[in-house]
Every structure is written in structure tokens, then in C-alpha cells.
Amino acid sequence: MSKRAKKKTLKNPMQTAFTRFMLIVALFVLWIGGIGVRLVHLQINQHEILRGKALNQRRDTVKEKQLRGTIYDRSERALAMSVKVKSLYADPAEIEDLETTAKDLAKALKVKTAEILKPLKEAKDAGKRFVWLARKFDEEAARKLNETLENKDLKKADLPRFAGLHWKEEQKRSYPYNTLAAQVIGFSNADDIGNAGIEQSQEEILRGAVIKGWQDRDRLGRVYDESSEDEEREPPKNVVLTISNSIQYKVEQALEKGVKEANAKSGMAIVMIPQTGEILAMANYPTFDPNKFNEAAPENFVNRTVHDSYSPGSVFKLVTYGSAINEGIINPNGEVDCTKGFIEVAGHRFNDPHATKWMGYDEALAVSSNVAAIKTGLLSGKENFYNYAQRFGFGQLTGIELPAEAGGILRSPKGWNGDSLASMSIGYEISVSALQMASAYATIANDGIRVQPHIIKEIRSADGKVFSTTEAQKTQVVTADTARSLKKMLRQVVLTGTGKRAQLNGYTSAGKTGTAWKYNAKLKKVDSGKYVSSFIGMAPMDNPSVVIAVVMDEPQGGARDGGQVSAPVFRDIAEQVLPELNVVPDGNTRLDSLTAEEIPSDVEPAAAVKDVKLKSESDSEKTAKVEKSDKKSADTEKPKDLKETKKEDKPPAKNNKNGAKQKTAVLNIEIPKNKSSGNDREEKT
Amino acid sequence: MKKRSLPKNSNREKIRREKDPIPWRYCLLTLVCGVFLVGGFFLAARSHFSSIDFGIKNSGLKKQIEDLQTEKRRLTLLKEIALSPAEIQKAAKKLGLTEMTAGSFETVRPSAEKNEKPQTVKNSEEKPKAVRTEKTSETKNIEKVGKDGVLKDKTQTVKKEVREKSPTQIAKK
Numbered sequence: 001m002s003k004r005a006k007k008k009t010l011k012n013p014m015q016t017a018f019t020r021f022m023l024i025v026a027l028f029v030l031w032i033g034g035i036g037v038r039l040v041h042l043q044i045n046q047h048e049i050l051r052g053k054a055l056n057q058r059r060d061t062v063k064e065k066q067l068r069g070t071i072y073d074r075s076e077r078a079l080a081m082s083v084k085v086k087s088l089y090a091d092p093a094e095i096e097d098l099e100t101t102a103k104d105l106a107k108a109l110k111v112k113t114a115e116i117l118k119p120l121k122e123a124k125d126a127g128k129r130f131v132w133l134a135r136k137f138d139e140e141a142a143r144k145l146n147e148t149l150e151n152k153d154l155k156k157a158d159l160p161r162f163a164g165l166h167w168k169e170e171q172k173r174s175y176p177y178n179t180l181a182a183q184v185i186g187f188s189n190a191d192d193i194g195n196a197g198i199e200q201s202q203e204e205i206l207r208g209a210v211i212k213g214w215q216d217r218d219r220l221g222r223v224y225d226e227s228s229e230d231e232e233r234e235p236p237k238n239v240v241l242t243i244s245n246s247i248q249y250k251v252e253q254a255l256e257k258g259v260k261e262a263n264a265k266s267g268m269a270i271v272m273i274p275q276t277g278e279i280l281a282m283a284n285y286p287t288f289d290p291n292k293f294n295e296a297a298p299e300n301f302v303n304r305t306v307h308d309s310y311s312p313g314s315v316f317k318l319v320t321y322g323s324a325i326n327e328g329i330i331n332p333n334g335e336v337d338c339t340k341g342f343i344e345v346a347g348h349r350f351n352d353p354h355a356t357k358w359m360g361y362d363e364a365l366a367v368s369s370n371v372a373a374i375k376t377g378l379l380s381g382k383e384n385f386y387n388y389a390q391r392f393g394f395g396q397l398t399g400i401e402l403p404a405e406a407g408g409i410l411r412s413p414k415g416w417n418g419d420s421l422a423s424m425s426i427g428y429e430i431s432v433s434a435l436q437m438a439s440a441y442a443t444i445a446n447d448g449i450r451v452q453p454h455i456i457k458e459i460r461s462a463d464g465k466v467f468s469t470t471e472a473q474k475t476q477v478v479t480a481d482t483a484r485s486l487k488k489m490l491r492q493v494v495l496t497g498t499g500k501r502a503q504l505n506g507y508t509s510a511g512k513t514g515t516a517w518k519y520n521a522k523l524k525k526v527d528s529g530k531y532v533s534s535f536i537g538m539a540p541m542d543n544p545s546v547v548i549a550v551v552m553d554e555p556q557g558g559a560r561d562g563g564q565v566s567a568p569v570f571r572d573i574a575e576q577v578l579p580e581l582n583v584v585p586d587g588n589t590r591l592d593s594l595t596a597e598e599i600p601s602d603v604e605p606a607a608a609v610k611d612v613k614l615k616s617e618s619d620s621e622k623t624a625k626v627e628k629s630d631k632k633s634a635d636t637e638k639p640k641d642l643k644e645t646k647k648e649d650k651p652p653a654k655n656n657k658n659g660a661k662q663k664t665a666v667l668n669i670e671i672p673k674n675k676s677s678g679n680d681r682e683e684k685t
Numbered sequence: 686m687k688k689r690s691l692p693k694n695s696n697r698e699k700i701r702r703e704k705d706p707i708p709w710r711y712c713l714l715t716l717v718c719g720v721f722l723v724g725g726f727f728l729a730a731r732s733h734f735s736s737i738d739f740g741i742k743n744s745g746l747k748k749q750i751e752d753l754q755t756e757k758r759r760l761t762l763l764k765e766i767a768l769s770p771a772e773i774q775k776a777a778k779k780l781g782l783t784e785m786t787a788g789s790f791e792t793v794r795p796s797a798e799k800n801e802k803p804q805t806v807k808n809s810e811e812k813p814k815a816v817r818t819e820k821t822s823e824t825k826n827i828e829k830v831g832k833d834g835v836l837k838d839k840t841q842t843v844k845k846e847v848r849e850k851s852p853t854q855i856a857k858k
Binding site: 245 | 761784
């Protein structure tokens with residue numbers, strides 16, 4: 001049967017062809033199947049490995065840090081901004097001859113060959129593929145280096161055209177105005193992390209995220225495809241401050257001059273708009289350059305206006321009188337008995353060199369009478385005084401957008417001693433920051449409404465759209481009538497009291513001097529050799545455009561009172577700032593002939609008593625006249641001041657000093673008329 | 686070996702002839718498919734390479750934008766440095782400009798407002814009185830001219846005349 005079957009099969013050629021065909025098809029199927037299996041194996045089982053290998057050949061992972069946000073002042077001027085810079089690195093694996101490369105590089109970078117050769121060799125031996133050679137070149141320097149290092153025979157897509165060398169982009173923080181508002185702006189360190197000021201407090205907003213991405217390169221190294229993995233992330237935002245760069249500059253100049261003249265340890269100044277709570281300037285001296293923060297003394301990084309707290313002294317009497325007037329406890333037009341020249345509270349005797357008679361409250365504040373202030377404080381009562389101090393913002397943070405703000409110390413009445421209220425009434429047993437004091441005076445300037453001080457105007461997104469605007473909280477602390485009464489009293493300080501040096505040329509001003517002994521932690525009591533002298537004032541008086549606080553720490557010159565040390569700085573600042581703010585002058589020209597003898601001392605009792613005794617009868621008459629006329633009309637204060645000087649001028653000068661004073665006074669009156677001719681004045685003199 | 690006796694296939698020629706037209710069609714179809722396939726590959730390759738080319742150009746343009754933005758920032762920074770208050774003050778001093786003071790407002794005030802300020806006028810009237818105490822010939826000149834309202838210029842011109850002209854010339858005049 002089988003033979004027959006064989007014969008049959010052999011006999012059928014079609015069958016044979018079909019069989020062969022099927023065999024070939026089977027072979028093909030097996031072959032394709034094999035390939036298919038292999039492909040499945042490669043693409044499914046070994047997918048990750050092979051993909052990685054393929055990507056490794058053509059793809060670079062890129063980590064790019066977004067540029068840090070810019071800090072602007074209120075007029076859109078950049079106070080801090082980041083720019084891209086280039087850093088040169090080497091890949092030792094791509095370098096064949098390390099020594100020649102090191103020589104060429106050393107020549108181009110102007111360094112010693114060994115400085116480059118050593119890290120290159122070490123990296124190559126360790127198998128490292130990244131060595132920094134030089135960092136943070138600007139565009140121009142990088143271009144020059146590219147030209148120097150160019151090897152025309154080398155085919156390389158990126159610059160520099162030199163084997164194994166590459167550029168890496170980094171960013172550098174720049175502060176174009178150098179020391180301007182250094183403590184406010186702060187600085188960011190080498191890792192672009194804010195370390196002080198706005199840079200620190202707004203780190204989250206300003207910080208540029210690290211964006212991971214990739215770049216596909218062809219065989220020549222040219223990028224033909226790229227993408228970032230984190231495209232959805234918002235870019236950093238820009239911060240617009242309320243600071244005005246020109247006002248800040250002027251304030252810093254005036255403060256520096258004042259600190260040097262007073263030979264003070266340090267000084268601080270704040271210029272604030274009372275109606276909005278915006279800080280126009282916030283200056284500290286000594287200062288530093290944030291571009292070179294490594295070279296600066298760390299203690300200068302501190303923004304003392306918000307960080308340091310001190311006993312305010314007489315400037316705090318504003319709260320004392322404010323609380324009593326607002327509660328109707330005293331009448332601002334009334335009088336207070338200061339005939340004794342001292343007051344004893346809980347066994348503590350408070351001497352008062354400034355007042356030894358019955359005097360009006362305005363006069364008492366003008367001469368900075370401690371007895372009057374203590375009596376007022378005692379009348380006001382513990383709880384009332386404490387409540388008002390709190391309402392003025394003492395003992396708590398102002399909420400300004402700056403780091404390390406001090407809230408000061410305001411103890412609860414439960415912890416007070418018998419004489420605490422008396423001490424606090426004249427600005428002791430309490431510690432405040434300069435900003436808190438400025439804010440309290442701004443409250444009075446703004447008809448009793450306290451506006452939260454702030455330094456950030458708005459935050460903007462990278463495309464310039466406003467992201468958020470600061471809305472300051474407003475609180476009515478005292479009534480508008482009380483505020484007006486206090487303003488009048490403060491005006492008296494400048495006209496006839498301790499703050500005469502704060503009289504402005506062309507504007508009316510009001511304010512209060514303060515001179516306080518510093519607390520010595522070692523001795524655990526106040527140190528009568530160290531002072532904090534301050535002047536806080538406002539101008540123009542009727543509708544203040546600015547409140548200016550000037551605080552000098554440890555003035556060591558002859559004059560140490562706030563009226564002699566800080567008031568002139570206030571005057572310097574106000575006379576420059578007000579015209580810049582287009583405030584129309586409302587006052588007359590200043591009499592510049594004031595001397596230290598004419599200004600009642602704020603601290604030194606002996607000197608002050610002496611001054612009182614030495615005052616001539618004509619002087620006291622003159623003062624009385626001026627006071628009476630001032631009460632009649634606030635607007636006509638200045639001319640009376642002029643008259644006052646003329647009366648002084650009338651008797652022929654017994655000493656040359658007075659004679660000189662007369663001339664100066666007259667010439668100063670002429671200044672606005674002949675302001676363009678400085679020589680004119682000299683001729684007349 | 687047994688000789689295989691194949692049946693005489695008389696119509697083999699005929700069969701071959703019958704099969705002839707089919708391969709041509711197949712060939713044509715294969716050719717078309719081949720051309721289509723090759724064309725497809727060609728187009729795919731072309732679009733692949735052109736996409737790479739566009740990618741390179743795109744990356745170049747992106748780089749250019751980044752470079753321009755960097756340059757813009759650099760120039761902004763330079764502008765800010767040049768326009769810093771300290772630099773402006775230096776430049777202003779070179780030009781002879783002075784700081785704006787409260788007195789600067791006098792020039793922009795309307796005349797009516799000026800008249801409302803009797804204090805200033807009073808002061809200017811009182812000035813000569815104070816200066817008069819010195820009683821020199823020069824102050825007399827100043828006093829006279831001061832009342833006319835042009836205090837400095839005339840005094841200066843008088844002085845210039847005295848310096849430049851001889852006494853005889855002045856007498857003639």
C-alpha cells in the first residue's frame with residue numbers, strides 16, 4: 001500500500017510543488033515569526049534598556065533655573081534684578097591632551113596652568129565629566145573668551161569651539177543702586193536664596209523654579225528638539241515697593257550727614273505717607289552694598305527701623321496726651337501745675353528741668369515737661385493708657401512685609417510697678433521700634449486713623465499684570481478733634497519748644513523730640529552716658545503729606561538731644577522730599593539763626609535750668625507774645641517768628657555771635673527771592 | 686534508476702501562454718505598490734529630515750530669543766546703573782543744576798497767588814533796612830536797586846562799569 005501511495009504522490013507534480021511552496025511559506029513564517037518574536041522581545045521586554053540607550057545617544061537632560069523676580073520701586077525702577085551669566089566648565093573625558101588644554105586655558109583665563117591642570121587631572125582620574133573652570137562671565141567677556149579659544153579645525157556645535165569645553169548658563173543678582181535701600185531690599189546669596197530684607201520675606205514669590213527639560217541633539221550636537229517637563233509652573237513674580245528711589249537716596253544722604261555730624265553709632269530714618277501707610281523711604285546708616293555682601297559687616301544687614309526696639313523717651317508723650325485728650329480727661333487748652341519742678345511717684349522722684357510754673361499743655365509738650373506728662377498719664381489711668389498704647393500699635397507687630405520685625409515691649413498693667421505708669425508716660429519701661437513710632441505719629445497726621453504701614457505696593461506676574469495689591473488696614477485710634485489738638489501741640493514744639501531746628505523753609509511742620517537713656521543690660525538699669533535721640537514730625541502741618549522719623553543711636557558729639565541731633569536731619573529730609581512730592585509750600589522761610597542755647601534741652605537737667613535762668617526778660621516777654629498770637633491764628637505763626645527775631649535784633653549785638661545771627665536771619669529770608677544767586681548772599685554778607 | 690515517465694503534456698505551451706498576462710498585472714501592481722511604498726518611505730524620510738531641520742531652526746530661534754532677552758535685561762541693568770540717583774546728582778552738578786527747594790515753587794505760582802503772600806513782600810521790603818546798618822556805598826546801591834525789584838543784576842552792571850570803564854568815560858556818560 002505504501003509503495004502504491006508513494007507512487008501516487010510522486011506521480012502528482014502539483015502536489016509536490018504545493019508541498020514545496022508550503023515549505024517555503026513555512027520557512028518564511030518561521031523567519032518572520034522569529035523576527036516578530038525578537039521584535040516583541042526587544043520592544044516589550046527590553047524596551048526600557050534600549051530606549052535609555054537610544055536617548056542617551058541623542059538626548060541631553062537640561063536643568064534651567066528661572067530668573068529670580070525683579071524688585072521695583074514705586075516708579076518702576078529696578079532695585080534688584082537678575083541677569084544671565086555664563087560659566088565655563090570642562091568635560092575631561094572629551095579632552096585628549098590635558099596639559100596642552102590647561103596651558104591654552106590658563107593663557108585665556110589669565111591664571112596659572114597648575115590651577116587648571118590639577119582639577120582636570122583629578123576629575124579625569126576619578127571619571128568625573130564636569131569641572132568648573134571659571135564662573136559668572138557676562139556676555140561680553142564670554143564672547144571674548146570664545147574668540148580666544150576658537151579652534152577652527154574642530155567640528156563642534158556649541159561654543160567655545162575647543163575640545164571638552166562648554167558654557168553653562170547661570171544667573172547673577174544685581175543691585176544697580178548699590179547701597180540704596182540695602183537693608184530694605186536685602187540680598188540673595190550665591191544659591192539665589194534671599195537672605196535679608198524683601199529678598200528674604202518674599203522668597204516664595206521671587207524664587208525662580210528649576211525647570212527640568214531635555215534636548216535632542218544630532219550627530220553634530222545641534223539641538224533639533226527640546227521640551228521642558230514642567231511647563232505648567234508659573235514663573236516667578238515681580239515685587240513693586242512703595243519706596244521711591246530718589247527720596248530714599250535723599251534720606252540716606254541726609255541721615256549719613258546727620259550721623260557723622262552727631263558722631264553717632266548709627267542712625268535710622270523713615271518717611272511715610274500717613275494717609276496710605278506707604279513707606280517712601282527707610283534708611284539705615286551705616287549701610288552696605290548688597291552686590292558685595294561678602295565684604296560687608298553682618299551687623300549692617302539688619303534693618304534697625306523694624307528690628308531694633310528702644311525706649312522712645314519724650315516722643316512717646318504723644319500717646320500720653322493723646323489718651324487723656326481723647327477721653328476728655330484733660331483739656332488741651334488747660335494748664336498744668338509744674339511749679340515744683342519734680343514729681344514723686346511710688347517713692348521715685350522724677351525731676352523736671354524744663355518747667356517750674358503753671359503752664360498750658362501745649363507749652364508743657366513744647367518744652368517736654370516730664371512733670372506735666374506724668375501728671376497727665378496718672379490722670380489717664382493704667383488701663384486707659386495701656387489701651388491707647390495698644391491702639392496706637394505698640395507692643396505688637398506692625399505687619400510690614402519685612403523679616404525679623406520686633407513688636408517691642410508693652411507690659412500688661414498687671415505687671416506694672418508703682419511708678420511704671422509714670423515712667424511709661426515719659427517713654428520709659430516700654431520699648432518700641434522706629435516704625436511703630438512713625439506709625440503712631442502718622443495716625444495723628446491722618447486725623448486719628450491708623451493705617452497699617454506697608455512697603456509692598458503690589459505684586460506683578462512676569463507679563464506685567466497685577467497679581468495682588470496691598471490693602472492696608474485702617475483703624476480709628478483717636479478722634480479727628482483729638483488729632484487736631486495734638487497736631488497743634490506738636491506744632492508748638494517746633495515753634496517755641498525743643499524742636500525749633502525742625503522748622504522748615506517754606507513749609508509748616510510739627511513734631512516732637514525725644515532723648516532717652518539707653519538700657520544697659522549688664523548694669524540692669526539705664527546708662528546715663530548713652531542716648532537714643534529722635535525726632536518724629538510731619539509736614540505740612542494742616543494736611544501732612546509725610547511723616548518723618550529720625551532716630552540717632554548713641555550720638556557722642558557735644559549736642560545729644562533729639563532737637564539738636566535728629567531735628568536738623570528731619571529738616572534736611574523734609575525740605576528735599578516735600579518739593580519732590582509737589583507739595584505746595586504753606587509756610588514762610590526759615591530762620592536759621594537758632595543756636596543750642598535757645599533750644600530747651602530735652603535731657604540734661606543742669607544745662608536746661610541754667611538756660612531758663614539766663615533767659616532775659618525781653619526773651620520771656622517775646623515768647624509770651626508769640627504764644628498768645630499763635631493761639632489766635634495758626635496760619636500767622638511764621639511772621640510772628642520773624643518779628644521775634646527782629647526784636648532780638650533790635651538791641652545792638654553785644655557779642656559778635658548775635659550780630660552774625662541777625663545777618664543770617666535776614667539773608668535767609670531773601671533766599672527764595674534770589675534763590676538762583678548764591679553769590680548774592682555772599683556779597684551781602 | 687527508474688526513468689520517470691511524465692505524461693505528455695500537449696497543452697504545456699498553451700498553459701504557459703495562458704499564464705502570461707497574469708504576471709504582468711501582478712508586476713504592475715507590485716511595481717505600483719513598490720513605488721507607493723518607496724514614495725511613502727521617501728516622503729517619510731523627507732518629512733523626518735525636514736522636521737529635524739525645522740527643529741534645529743526652531744531651537745536656534747529660541748536661543749536667539751533667549752539671548753535677546755538676556756541682552757535686554759543686561760541693558761536694562763546698565764540703564765538703571767546709569768540712572769541711579771547718585772549718577773544723576775553727579776551729572777546735574779556738572780551741568781550746574783541745583784536741588785529743588787520750597788522756593789522753586791515761586792516761579793510756577795500764578796501771579797495772583799504771589800500777591801497773596803504779603804509776608805514775603807514785607808520781608809523783601811524790610812531787607813534793606815537790615816542791611817542799611819552797614820552804611821557802605823555798595824549797600825546804598827543795593828538798597829536803591831532792591832526797591833526796583835532787580836537787586837542783583839543792576840548792582841553787578843554798575844560794578845562792571847566801574848571796573849571796565851575809566852573814570853573819565855563814566856563822567857562823559
